[in-house]
Amino acid sequence: MAYWLLKSEPDDWSWDQQQARGKAGEDWSGVRNYQARNNLRAMKVGDRGFFYHSGAGKEIVGIVEVSAPAQPDPTDKTGQWLSVKVRAVRDIPSPVSMPDIKSNSRLKNMVLVRNSRLSVQPVSPDEWRIICEMGGLDSTARSS
DNA sequence: GCCAACGTTGGC
């Protein structure tokens, strides 16, 4: 299973809204960046992702699961962009903020630190585990 | 509100 990080402005699409969609999930649409599109294409159903609030917030607030693979973005008329579907899995008990991440030397190579503008990012297994621990999820909670 | 980083556009 691969790990990802999805960024959203809470004013645009918030974690509360994502959670409210429940198991039905929501299209992760509107991505218009090639690198981000390539990451969407690489996602498999069952992959996990951090839900990160950019702008107001700047913190990882939840975990989502890819529930449908990449398909043409319904909001794109040109047919060249992709979206996946994600559903909320759980919140992070103690949201992990950008300063938290930047102050952890083990996370200094995170894409979020190196290229904060990329809206769909890969996360390494180590980074995933470290952030889950920082967020207050024990290994039992993480594996379910 | 500022500005650095990044991506895209378009003239050459």
Next chain:
DNA sequence: GCCAACGTTGGC
């Protein structure tokens, strides 16, 4: 194909 100009993103 290079690169300057421009627009956007997002942390601060």
